[in-house]
Amino acid sequence: MTRTSGGGGAMVTAINRRDFVKAGVAASLSAGVVRTAGAASHPDVIVIGAGLSGLNAMLLLEELGVRAICLEGRERPGGRLLSEPNVAGNPEWGGDSILGAYARMQDTANRLDIPLIDHHARRDMSPEAHRDPARVELALGGQVIPRDEWPTHPLNDMPAGARDRFPGRGYFQSVIAQHNPLASFADWMEPESAQYDGSAYEFFKELGWSDAAIELNYNTNVQYGTSAHDVSMLMWYFVQAWFKLQSDVARVAYKVHGGNQRFTDAMANALNGEVHYGKRVIGIRNNESDVEVHCHDGSVYRAARVICSLPIPTMRWVKFDPLLPPAKVKAIQTVQVQKITKVIMVPTSPFWEEDGLNPAMWTDTDAGEIRALREGEDSNSVTCLMAWARGHLADRLDTLGHEGGMAQVLSAYEQLRPAAKGKLELAGAKSWQTDPFAGGDWAIWAPGQVIECLPALIEPAGRIHFCGEHTATANRGMEGAMESGERVAFEVWDLL
Numbered sequence: 001m002t003r004t005s006g007g008g009g010a011m012v013t014a015i016n017r018r019d020f021v022k023a024g025v026a027a028s029l030s031a032g033v034v035r036t037a038g039a040a041s042h043p044d045v046i047v048i049g050a051g052l053s054g055l056n057a058m059l060l061l062e063e064l065g066v067r068a069i070c071l072e073g074r075e076r077p078g079g080r081l082l083s084e085p086n087v088a089g090n091p092e093w094g095g096d097s098i099l100g101a102y103a104r105m106q107d108t109a110n111r112l113d114i115p116l117i118d119h120h121a122r123r124d125m126s127p128e129a130h131r132d133p134a135r136v137e138l139a140l141g142g143q144v145i146p147r148d149e150w151p152t153h154p155l156n157d158m159p160a161g162a163r164d165r166f167p168g169r170g171y172f173q174s175v176i177a178q179h180n181p182l183a184s185f186a187d188w189m190e191p192e193s194a195q196y197d198g199s200a201y202e203f204f205k206e207l208g209w210s211d212a213a214i215e216l217n218y219n220t221n222v223q224y225g226t227s228a229h230d231v232s233m234l235m236w237y238f239v240q241a242w243f244k245l246q247s248d249v250a251r252v253a254y255k256v257h258g259g260n261q262r263f264t265d266a267m268a269n270a271l272n273g274e275v276h277y278g279k280r281v282i283g284i285r286n287n288e289s290d291v292e293v294h295c296h297d298g299s300v301y302r303a304a305r306v307i308c309s310l311p312i313p314t315m316r317w318v319k320f321d322p323l324l325p326p327a328k329v330k331a332i333q334t335v336q337v338q339k340i341t342k343v344i345m346v347p348t349s350p351f352w353e354e355d356g357l358n359p360a361m362w363t364d365t366d367a368g369e370i371r372a373l374r375e376g377e378d379s380n381s382v383t384c385l386m387a388w389a390r391g392h393l394a395d396r397l398d399t400l401g402h403e404g405g406m407a408q409v410l411s412a413y414e415q416l417r418p419a420a421k422g423k424l425e426l427a428g429a430k431s432w433q434t435d436p437f438a439g440g441d442w443a444i445w446a447p448g449q450v451i452e453c454l455p456a457l458i459e460p461a462g463r464i465h466f467c468g469e470h471t472a473t474a475n476r477g478m479e480g481a482m483e484s485g486e487r488v489a490f491e492v493w494d495l496l
């Protein structure tokens, strides 16, 4: 279904931002707040980064009458939104699903006439699909395991009482849900919540899981971190409750018709101020009365305030003068981001009809997790296979180089199912951790970091203000990026 305007169930929850902005303006005017513009020749605000968070901040500031420009290192907007133009359905290399409670994303799509399509029923690797044996193959130890043999299979390391469950995140998230102590996901940053902030490994061990069960369920095709040791359980309690909210509001997984990159294209087109592309920022100097932003090409820009939407790894490569406060430096240096390398393969014939297996697979091989995307006009036809490699597997593929990594994934898939030989064309690969403008994907909180590092990442430093998905407190992913852009816009506007 293509949706071009509001009226759907999820839209009922969307914030009407214009009303919100007007209410804010009226409130501050009545409180006698006086706003001063910056020097005539300079913008009031420089936004660094034209991803969702930076663009949302700039759009809001412009609605509030602030003059802003944006400096973007790439030659395009969108950041971690990147759609493949040459494969049917425009599969996503980056941000994929716009979920039920993504009020800001859905509201922006509505206002900017961005057509959304609900792909929920077409997702072959969702946790729901894991419950449907007809849709995903399980392959461990070099063999495809028929689902009816799984409960008694020698490679079945599932915890007691769960031997019939499909391994992986669908299963372990249901276990987390049973033990989640947070009354509301918003409680995750409360100081009292620190008591729950052990590692995911400790959590599973306390439930009596064997190391083999943790290896199979958490560390294979790892979703957060590189293993259960390096992720905070507090983060997981938040994530689990937040995902539940998404499906409670509406079981949808929207994508933009023509690719999610069109979302940020539309946002950039809606701006009054200019986005300067190819402007790789290398230094930011906090002066008493303004901020200087230095770019790799030698250009220097000045404004009263700067909004920095750079992802955590790329902030490590920028020189801040004076140095940022120690707590912020520690957070930037230590908070990790998810490693993800994707490979897209396009079937030239439906080889799955020959071997009788489903094209989607969950494996412990170098092929990782293979999703069968059905993103064309006909929702039953497979448009491509997308292999997801995360954590150390992503690193390993990266060491083989672009071509070598793709070939390795294809060969691992073909070994599991010889019928696929010669029936798949490699369409491309994308490593986010080797991308100089990303350095990886979503922020991963290690034990102790939610309460120590997240507030430090949000805190402004002099005239520099920070946003980006890693600074979101009530959302993750794309909606987290939008939330952070909104928060930082009002933070800056209050000070102009």
Ligand SMILES: Cc1cc2nc3c(=O)[nH]c(=O)nc-3n(C[C@H](O)[C@H](O)[C@H](O)COP(=O)(O)OP(=O)(O)OC[C@H]3O[C@@H](n4cnc5c(N)ncnc54)[C@H](O)[C@@H]3O)c2cc1C
Binding pocket: 048, 049, 050, 051, 052, 053, 054, 071, 072, 073, 074, 077, 078, 079, 080, 081, 093, 094, 095, 096, 097, 098, 279, 280, 281, 282, 309, 310, 311, 314, 318, 340, 432, 436, 437, 438, 440, 441, 442, 467, 468, 469, 470, 476, 477, 478, 479, 481
């Ligand atoms: C594989 C993958 C799958 C995902 N799936 C989902 C999903 O299903 N649902 C969901 O909600 N989210 C998903 N996400 C996450 C989502 O895409 C991101 O959280 C969101 O796009 C981040 O937006 P941002 O503005 O915080 O950062 P970015 O989009 O990274 O924006 C930062 C901008 O800064 C620019 N920049 C970096 N360094 C410099 C520099 N030195 N100088 C100037 N500019 C610079 C970058 O080019 C970029 O444009 C996924 C991401 C990936 C990679």
